[in-house]
Amino acid sequence: MMRRSKELFSEALKIFPGGVNSPIRAAVKPFPFYVLRGEGPYLYTEDGQVLVDYVLGYGPLILGHRHPEVLKRVKDQVERGWLFGAPTELEVLLARKVLDHFHADMIRFVNSGTEATMLAVRLARAVRRRDYIIKFEGCYHGAHDYLLVGAGSAASHFGVPKSEGIPKDVAGKTLIARFNDLDSVESLLKEHRDEISAIIVEPVIGNYGLIPPEKEFIKGLRELTSREDVLLIMDEVITGFRLSLGGAQEYFNVRADITTLGKIIGGGFPVGAVLGPEEIMSRITPSGKVFNAGTFNANPVTMAAGLATMEVLEKGEVYSTADRAASRLAEVLDDAAGRSGLEHCVNRIASMFQIFFTQGPVRDFRSASRSDKEKYVKFHEELLRRGIFVPPSQFEVMFTSGSHTDEVVERTAKTFEEVLRKLR
Ligand SMILES: Cc1ncc(COP(=O)(O)O)c(C=O)c1O
CATH class of the missing domain: 3.90.1150.10 (Aspartate Aminotransferase, domain 1)
Known part of the structure; x- marks a missing residue:
């Protein structure tokens, strides 16, 4: 065997x-x-x-x-070709659906959740012009330098919640608060007044086992960040289109400033996305100066699979x-x-x-x-x-x-x- x-x-x-x-x-x-x-x-x-x-x-x-609907759309797309280095109608159609469900103006498709949170943090830092960010102990947002501190998922399983090879100056700009503990957030905000650009959170932790937020936690985070003029990034790479069509934000009736998505929106193909209001999103290249690019961004096969998945979910x-x-x-x-x-x-x-x-x-x-x-x-x-x-x-x-x-x-x-x- x-x-x-x-x-x-x-x-x-x-x-x-x-x-x-x-x-x-x-x-x-x-x-x-x-x-x-x-x-x-x-x-x-x-x-x-x-x-x-x-x-x-x-x-x-x-x-x-x-799933047969996804299989059919992927096959149809593969028949037409799978990489063009130019846009397709599919990306417009999928973006429209995702934006409607998340009440956001603009989106950038990337290739993984890791890329999405990396861009979201860069964007928040550019918008607020401050270097520090806050994340929560046990949340996992991907495998890049900004957020691989106190990380859950495989990073915790294999005993490397903080990876080797990350410059001290980078890791030092990521502060760690406790999930379901607004006091821990408030004290970091106080200690680093006017230095913090954003708080990033998995609205439901899915990377340290499953840990739902307590009743007032997500609303409290929204209030604190609004009061302190800090951006709230909700990492909905897992929860987006899983808790509901509008993700955790619809489920808890709270709106983030920047949302990151991945997983489900690609129908099983590699994907990530950053979305938010026009005034923030337009800072991304080429309309703004926050750089992002990708050979495979909005790959037509991914877009086709994502679109088919959305259509089934909407039923x-x-x-x-x-x-x-x-x-x-x-x-x-x-x-x-x-x-x-x-x-x-x-x-x-x-x-x-x-x-x-x-x-x-x-x-x-x-x-x-x-x-x-x-x-x-x-x-x-x-x-x-x-x-x-x-x-x-x-x-x-x-x-x-x-x-x-x-x-x-x-x-x-x-x-x-x-x-x-x-x-x-
Ligand atoms: C909440 C969250 N954010 C980001 C990521 C990173 O996504 P990816 O593995 O597509 O890079 C994950 C992966 O599990 C995740 O669960």
Whole structure:
């Protein structure tokens, strides 16, 4: 069993650092499974295993794998060509949809969430003409120098929340506040009065397990930043089009100054975006002097996949199916862990959820850090053995999609119960 994946990984170890091209993939032990194809909620591996997928490419695949509408649009576009170095109608159509849902004037498409947050921070610094920014402990905004400080996701999993190789002068300009703690934000704002250009936040943390904001936190952040003339950047790379069509901003009824998107808007192809009001966005090249460019920006295949995804999402059923699946599975995890006498806390919002093996509530970096990470890894391993793929790290989240039908969910529910009994 797993012969082919083992062979491939032993070859990969010789040619890729740690055997992979993004670190979290190496967290699947003793070696990652290699994927042959995906269909709906399932992954088919090189070793003949069929897995129910609750990772979904780490968030983008809200329609599940190989959705027919997306497949058709991508095929049609590929027939016409896939890179022109000139604009296409598709980028105008996708931009119009995204801007309408997010009530923003202008957008710049880039190729990843990392590029989006990098541009957003540069833009905020240019607009406010101040160097400091604030981020939150445990939030992850991508793999660039400005924000790789106190970072969650794989950075935390592999013990490098602050990467080597980042100049002190750069890291020193990124201040860290505590999520769900407005006092920690206020004291940084006071300490660095007139030095801070922006606060960047994941409105729901999806990179340190799942940590939703408490009731007044997001509204409070909005009020504080407006009062202090600091820009509020909401990093909705995960939450955009996942919590709702208008993302976390619609869900919590709060508006950011600058929004970053990624994942879902590319329909599973590489993408990122920065959006906001005209007076801010027009500062980007070529209309302004904040530089951004990209050979693959607004790539037509990505735009086609994104557009098809939007059209399916706008019908609404995907959200009800995906949210129902997550709600049921979160409930099962909570009940089953409780019956097994395991210390645990299950957090969920819309179609994202995670179990922490610690007594709740888990509301910030510190409370999440107390969880039994080894137990979580065991949970992941036992599930994988039984054909269910949940993230290999406590610091990621489970996602559901429109393809996670009641039948798939009930089968998963039984397996969750079985595994939690065993973990007792
Ligand atoms: C909230 C958030 N921002 C930014 C990023 C970086 O996006 P990418 O991996 O596309 O560079 C991620 C990736 O997981 C993310 O979750």
